[in-house]
Amino acid sequence: MSQILPQEQIDAWKERVTGHAHPMELVVDVLRAIQAHHGWVPDAGVELAAEILGTTPLRVEEIATFYDKIYRRPVGRRVIHVCDSICCWSRGAEEVVGFLRERLGIGFGETSADGCFTLLPSCCLGACGEAPAMMIGLTTHGNLTPARILAILAAESGEAAP
Amino acid sequence: MPKLTIDNQSVEVPDGTNVLEAAKRLGIVIPHFCYHEALGAVGACRLCAMKFEDGPVKGIQMACMVTAQEGMVVSTLDAATVEFRAHVIEWLMMNHPHDCPVCDEGGECQLQDMTVAGGHTLRRYRGLKRTYPNQQLGPFIEHEMNRCIQCYRCARTYQDYCGGEDFGVLGTNQRVYFGRFRDGRLESPFSGNLVDVCPTGVFTDKAFRFKSRYWDLEEAPSVCPHCGLGCATIPGGRYRELQRVRAGSNRQTNGFFICDRGRFGYGHAAHAARPRVPLVDGQEVDWTQALAAARARLDKIIAAHGPRSVALLGSSRAGLEANAQLRSLARLLGTDRVVFAAHAPRDWTARTLAAGLGAQASSLDDVRRSDCLLLIGADPLAEAPLLALAVRQAVRGGARAAIIDPRPVALPCATAHLPLAPWRLGQALAALGDNDWSRFEGQEAVFLEGVHEALAGARHPIVIGGADLLGPAGMRQLLELARRLSREDRPCGAMGVLSGPNSYGAALLAGDGPDFEELSNAMITGEVRALICLESDPLTQAADPAHAGLALARLDLLVALDSLPTKTLGHAQIILPTTVTAEGAGCFVNNEGRMQTFMRVLAPGLPLRETGGGGHPPRLFMADTPGAAPRPAWEILAGLQGRAASLAELRDALAREDVRFAGLTALAAESEGQRVADAGLALPATRVEDYVPRDGELALLVCEALFGSEETAFYSAPLDPVRPEPRLILHERDAGRLGVTPGEQVRLHSAVEEVVLPVEIRADSAPGVAILPRVRGSLVEAFVPGVGPQPCRINREVDHA
Ligand code: SF4
Ligand code: SF4
Ligand code: FES
Ligand code: FES
Numbered sequence: 001m002s003q004i005l006p007q008e009q010i011d012a013w014k015e016r017v018t019g020h021a022h023p024m025e026l027v028v029d030v031l032r033a034i035q036a037h038h039g040w041v042p043d044a045g046v047e048l049a050a051e052i053l054g055t056t057p058l059r060v061e062e063i064a065t066f067y068d069k070i071y072r073r074p075v076g077r078r079v080i081h082v083c084d085s086i087c088c089w090s091r092g093a094e095e096v097v098g099f100l101r102e103r104l105g106i107g108f109g110e111t112s113a114d115g116c117f118t119l120l121p122s123c124c125l126g127a128c129g130e131a132p133a134m135m136i137g138l139t140t141h142g143n144l145t146p147a148r149i150l151a152i153l154a155a156e157s158g159e160a161a162p
Numbered sequence: 163m164p165k166l167t168i169d170n171q172s173v174e175v176p177d178g179t180n181v182l183e184a185a186k187r188l189g190i191v192i193p194h195f196c197y198h199e200a201l202g203a204v205g206a207c208r209l210c211a212m213k214f215e216d217g218p219v220k221g222i223q224m225a226c227m228v229t230a231q232e233g234m235v236v237s238t239l240d241a242a243t244v245e246f247r248a249h250v251i252e253w254l255m256m257n258h259p260h261d262c263p264v265c266d267e268g269g270e271c272q273l274q275d276m277t278v279a280g281g282h283t284l285r286r287y288r289g290l291k292r293t294y295p296n297q298q299l300g301p302f303i304e305h306e307m308n309r310c311i312q313c314y315r316c317a318r319t320y321q322d323y324c325g326g327e328d329f330g331v332l333g334t335n336q337r338v339y340f341g342r343f344r345d346g347r348l349e350s351p352f353s354g355n356l357v358d359v360c361p362t363g364v365f366t367d368k369a370f371r372f373k374s375r376y377w378d379l380e381e382a383p384s385v386c387p388h389c390g391l392g393c394a395t396i397p398g399g400r401y402r403e404l405q406r407v408r409a410g411s412n413r414q415t416n417g418f419f420i421c422d423r424g425r426f427g428y429g430h431a432a433h434a435a436r437p438r439v440p441l442v443d444g445q446e447v448d449w450t451q452a453l454a455a456a457r458a459r460l461d462k463i464i465a466a467h468g469p470r471s472v473a474l475l476g477s478s479r480a481g482l483e484a485n486a487q488l489r490s491l492a493r494l495l496g497t498d499r500v501v502f503a504a505h506a507p508r509d510w511t512a513r514t515l516a517a518g519l520g521a522q523a524s525s526l527d528d529v530r531r532s533d534c535l536l537l538i539g540a541d542p543l544a545e546a547p548l549l550a551l552a553v554r555q556a557v558r559g560g561a562r563a564a565i566i567d568p569r570p571v572a573l574p575c576a577t578a579h580l581p582l583a584p585w586r587l588g589q590a591l592a593a594l595g596d597n598d599w600s601r602f603e604g605q606e607a608v609f610l611e612g613v614h615e616a617l618a619g620a621r622h623p624i625v626i627g628g629a630d631l632l633g634p635a636g637m638r639q640l641l642e643l644a645r646r647l648s649r650e651d652r653p654c655g656a657m658g659v660l661s662g663p664n665s666y667g668a669a670l671l672a673g674d675g676p677d678f679e680e681l682s683n684a685m686i687t688g689e690v691r692a693l694i695c696l697e698s699d700p701l702t703q704a705a706d707p708a709h710a711g712l713a714l715a716r717l718d719l720l721v722a723l724d725s726l727p728t729k730t731l732g733h734a735q736i737i738l739p740t741t742v743t744a745e746g747a748g749c750f751v752n753n754e755g756r757m758q759t760f761m762r763v764l765a766p767g768l769p770l771r772e773t774g775g776g777g778h779p780p781r782l783f784m785a786d787t788p789g790a791a792p793r794p795a796w797e798i799l800a801g802l803q804g805r806a807a808s809l810a811e812l813r814d815a816l817a818r819e820d821v822r823f824a825g826l827t828a829l830a831a832e833s834e835g836q837r838v839a840d841a842g843l844a845l846p847a848t849r850v851e852d853y854v855p856r857d858g859e860l861a862l863l864v865c866e867a868l869f870g871s872e873e874t875a876f877y878s879a880p881l882d883p884v885r886p887e888p889r890l891i892l893h894e895r896d897a898g899r900l901g902v903t904p905g906e907q908v909r910l911h912s913a914v915e916e917v918v919l920p921v922e923i924r925a926d927s928a929p930g931v932a933i934l935p936r937v938r939g940s941l942v943e944a945f946v947p948g949v950g951p952q953p954c955r956i957n958r959e960v961d962h963a
Contacts, residue, residue, distance in 0.1 A: 046343065056327040057343040065332045065339075 004038050004045050013052045023053045027063050031070050040071035068122065076111040078156050081122035082134040088124075091131040096144050097121075100134075103153065116157050166217070166234035181225040181236060182210050192238050193247060193276040195254075195313040195361045197226035200418045201323060207313045208250045209276065213240035222246055244281070251280030257291040258362075259308045266304070267363030270376035273311060276361075292336050300347025301883035302354055302368055302422060307339060309362045316340050319359045323419070325554050325574025326350030340364065347884075350574070351547055351868055354425040358409050358418075369426060369880040370406040374398070382761040383410055383832040385750050386424040387479065387743045388875050389546045390660035391526065392752030392835075393420045397428060397744040399764030402787070403771060404431040404744050414525045414834045415752065421547035422884075423869060429878030430742060432769050435727035436877075437739040438789045449791070453801045456721050456736050460495065463692045463719060469496030471691040473681050476502040476671070477698035478512075478662025479874065480795055481748025482757070482823070483809060484740075485664070485671050486816045487799035488696050494803050499681060499690060502668035504703040504710070506677040508661060508948045510634040510846055512669035515658040516755065517843035518641040522648070523754045524624045524655030530555040532655070534620030535563040536594075536613055538640065539587050539631030540659045541571045544866045544935070546753070549626070549659065550574060562620075564613045566590050567631065568863060568928035570891065580609045581893075581928040584631050584863055584951045585852040591639035595646045617647050617654065624655035629665075630865060630948035632658075633852070638845060660753045661866070661948070663743075666838075667751030670822055673843055678704060682713035692719035694802075696795055697740060699728035702938065703873065705949045708914075723795050726877050739792040741766050742874075746794035747809055749826060751838060757826060758835035766792040852950045860896060860932050861951035862912050867935035871947070876938040888919045888942040890956070891933035897923040900956060907959035910934075912952060915944050918959050932956060 005013075013030055017023045030052055034045040041049075043057075046064055050057040064070045071079065082097055100119055104112045111118045127133035130142020141152050165174040168185050175184045182197055194210035197203045203226035212225040217234035222243055225236070237243065255277055262268045294307035317340060320326040328349045332339040342348070348356075356365035379398035386393040386407075394410030407428050409420040430436075440452030447455070463471055474492045476485040485502055492500035503509035529535065529552040542550035553563050554575040563577040568584050571577075582590055589601050594614050599607035617623045625647070627640035637658055647654035660666060678700065684690040693714070704710035714720060714733045722734035725742045740746075744763040751757050768789025773779045800807035810827075817826045825836040855861045870876065870885045890910060892902065902908055904923045909916065910932070919942065927933060932954060936947050 043344075058328050058330050061332055061343045062330050066334050068334075 004042065004048055005034050006037065009033060009037070010048070010052065017053060024055060024059070027053060027060060028067065028070075031060070031064055035071060039077075040073060040075050042072075046072075068120065074111070075118040076116050078116060078136050079118045079120060080134055080136050081120050081125065083123070083125045083127070083132065084121045085124035085128075087128035088132040092144075093132045096132045096134065096149065099146050099149055103149070117153070164230050164232040164234075166230050166232070166236065168212075168236045169238055175230050179230045181212060181228045181230050181234070184230045185212070185225065185236070185238060190238055192225060193251065193279045194226060195272065195276065195311060196315060198315060198318075198359065198418075201315060201318045201359075203227055204314060204318070207254070207311065209247060209254070209280070211243050211246045211250070213237045213243040215240075248281040251277055251282045252286070254311045255282060255285070256287045257308070258311070259291065259293075260285070261309070265306070265309065265363040266366040266371060267309075267360075268375065271363060272361035273309075273363075294339060297341045298345040299342065299365075300353075301880070302426060303348060303356055304366045304368045304371055305341065306364055306366070307341065310338075310340060310364045311362055312338050313361060315359045315361065316356050316365060319355050319419070320348075320350060320353070322558075323555070324350050324352040324355065324551060326352070329353075329356075351422050351543060352419060352551060354422045355409065355419045367406050373405050374400040379405065380764045382744075382763045384744055384760040384763060385663065385752075385758045386416075386420060386427075387663040387750070388424045388427045388872050390478075390662060390665050390753035391415060391546045391548050392663060392750050392756065392758050393424055393548055394758075394832075395420060395424060397763045399744065401770040402764065402767030402789070403769035404428045404742070404764065410832070412758075412834055414527050414756065415758075416526065416548050417530070417551075419548070419551060421551075421868075423547060423872060423875050423881070426880040427872070427875030427878045428744065429880045430726060430874050430876075431744060432772070432879075433727060433877045434772065437724060437727065437731060437737050437792070438768065439739060439791045441737040443735055449793070449801070452736065452738060453798070456738070457802060457804075459719050459736070460692055460694075460721070464495065467691050470499055471689065472497045472694070473499035473684065473690045473692070474501070474694045474696070475504060475678065475681065475698050475700065476500070476668055476696045477703075478503055478660070478665035478668045480668075480697040481664060481743075481746070481760075482667040482671075482751055482826075483748050483812045483816065484696060484795035484799060485668055486820075487796045487803075487807075487812065488694070489671055491694070491799050491803050499676060499684065501676055501678050501681050502672045503662075503665070504678050504698045504700040505661075505705050505946070505948055506679040507633055507705055507950070508629055508665070509669065509672060509677050511629040511632065511637045511658070511948075512660050512665045513672055513843070513846050514634045514637045515629070515641070515660065515753075516666055516669040517845045518638065519656060519658070519755060520840065522641065522644045522653065522656040523837060524657045525754050525756070526552040528622070528655055529553060529624055529626070529657065531559070532556045532620075532622045532624045533559075533561045534616050534623040535561060536566070536617060536623075536625045537563065537571070537577075538566045538591065538625065538627050539584070539636060540565075540626050540628030541567060541569050541865065542573060542659070543571075543868050544569075544871070545628055545630070545661070546659045547868065549657075553577070562616050564609075564616070566613075567628075568931045569865060569933055570924045570926040578609070578612075579926060580606060581926055582606070583861070583928045583931055585854045585861075587631060588636050588639055588852075591636060591643050595639070595643045621652060622655070623647060624657060626657045626659065628659040629661065631863075633948075633950060634846065658753055661872075663752070664750040666753055666755050667749070667757075670751065670838060670843070674846065678710075679706075682710055685713035685716050688716065691717060693717055693721070695720060695722045695724075695730060695734070696799070697724050697726075699724070699726070699730045699873065701729035701733075702943070702946070705946060707944060707946060723798055725792060726874065738798050740795040740798065741792045745792065746796075748794065748796065749813075749829065752835075755838045756835040757823070757829055757838055759829050759831045761831045766790055853953060855930060855951070855953065860930060860954055860956060862910070862932050862934060862954035863951050864934045864936055864945040864947045864949065866947050867937065870938060870940070871936040873938070885939075886935070886937055888917075888937045888940045889922050889935070890919055891922045891924055891927055891935070892956075893927045893929040893931070894923050894925050895929045896932070897921065900958065902956075902958055909957045909959050909962050911955040911957075912945075914952075917941050
């Protein structure tokens, strides 16, 4: 279990859960902790979260598979969520996607050969005012143009270097 | 009571009714998937659209989501609405694999019906369909996710209604998936309901897979014979084989669901060793010869030893009419030695309940609506599974449920549990009645006081007790407690959990007659020379099977009527094969005194699958049907009295002679049934004193289990994969004292037998009690529940040699 989450963290989560009236309220936080440590949430991570929260793996999996920001498969060091909803679409999201695919040499759901980027479509990111938009990590990038995308990719890949 | 207009017809409905239901009352059925009376409305499928033309709501709305209100004017025929529904069904069908020819749901598929009703006849979509991998869900359910239309009924049934936590909704969007985290058996004992609730063929009955089309099945309303609750079922048969059971609906009892024991217990009908022909001294004979031989031998014994040398034993497995015929046969033969249960303590407990329940009787529906429940000495999942679901519905509605029981009783909902040794249950009942906690310490007293307070303050309290743990004395106390808790303005209900489908009916017939212990003593002394045994197996059902064995061995004549290949048949000189529940018609009286009739689903016969051995059946010309000899027990017993009788006549006669059954004549199948009229019985005197172990001693408590215990279901092959291994449950304190670890083999020394079996260690059972769930056909076969705690000794097996 240790590669999924360090033992101190497991203990700390268990302590937080004890005495919590509705432990399931913490499910997303636990999954995010696992993801932060392990990069993504493997089956054993779902089972660990269930154990921490005192519920069944199914109950955790229901949540884990609901949110597209919880990764149930291996992803690159950075995940690009590019918006495909209506405002972005009307302001060139398709071109943005095309540009990303071409630059990274990958399609949706794939990871670049250097293990750096995974490309995923996303529904509205709430950045409609800056459409077209995408999100990497917790940062939303709006008003995307090829030049801006190149700059963002360069910065992120530098940060994401192994 | 709002009044509204739907398609120019006006209808008045109770407050809170939704418009979809209101339309149904007018006979207007609008296609819908996600709405289900027991599950409520969620507006997920978007199919039940209606046009709200006038009133508080306007426009096209989902009728299931709109509560009927005064003055609403609604149209189901409005052109735009009809078109809306057609589009919805078209997109629901978009990903459907169109595999009806290989789908078991075909013919009873709501999706087929609704697709046609919705006007979608031609597929226009040409794109790729989304597809899913399926899961192995265990022995009962087959999974085919591609047929799913995302109505969420399955998840709402499994999780919300039944409390299962290993099955649910995964993914989002176009990838929504209904399944488990991993392949594996569905853990809920109510998993089979997925088959009934899924409107398409995602979940189909695995044991029934590819056996028959719905329209080829013979079906009829029936009553489940696998516990005392009497859930409504609809068995289906074909090719002389009972092939499946689905849930019937009775709002007073099961509602819409049944348990897996009831659903998959039908295999007893096709058991290979089932008695199929009348036998006299091992020789096959026809019915005339068999009845004549039985009568002649009985008459001979009576001539030599007097009428009281003949005894008769009925059972809670046989219907009311059959047991009543047994009673009239006894009268005709001139003997008063007639007993209606092989297990004397259970018999007396049932008689106590039947005599004293009266107006406090509560149905499962009352339990679902209760706001405060006390379960004492009752383990619903083991003894009456649907009761567990009823308790869950009450708790979902805000009720408090308390359990007082030595076993680690697990219910699919939040409950409070006080593990109390079996010999203290009576004290607890007395304390609750007297409001006096002096015999309890600290935590126990606090718990009991809390229960008392909750019951006293509740609007619809019900106390529920199990026959096996309470025994006659405890049952009497339970009824007394309910009376004490009742007030003028607010009665307190009571419910007893009995073991057999007709335990209550058998108890009513028994009245103050003898019990089986008395009978077997008379057999051993030689006073009784002949026994007529009606669908009863004293060798596994009696409180003391060994004693019963001695008694049967002394008999000159045993005439056994049965449909199951019981051990007792091995002692019988004359075997008269009877029909199983689904092959005959009759009436069971359930644990609340509700008479319910079942109809004949199919005629008895050797299943074609057996005669053909898997291939084509034999190409022989025969005038008769193989294996068709079994007859309803009431018919055989009437025959022994020299009468041909119809069920209607027997019912008439019974209703006339016994006012308690007056409702029987008018009773319709598929109705809610009818309570028996006031029993008019005196409460039997109670005698049994429980064994109370001294400090440091352990008491053995044998009890029922969900699977593997119940008599009829034991003979059902579809349940074989879930039969548990025997185990002994110890409290951690006792395990610590004995030095045993979980799973370790221990040797159990008891008066019954010495056996070696693994232990399960619990923190939530009562200390001082070793709990042995009954598993028929296993090494603990000789242990029978319902006999109170017994002395025992336990050693680690490693120390034995
Ligand atoms: S599996 Fe059946 S019941 Fe469940 S959502 Fe799909 S169609 Fe509805
Ligand atoms: S609860 Fe009892 S009566 Fe109901 S289906 Fe299950 S075994 Fe049959
Ligand atoms: S539509 Fe893209 S951010 Fe809202
Ligand atoms: S039945 Fe109303 S939306 Fe499904």
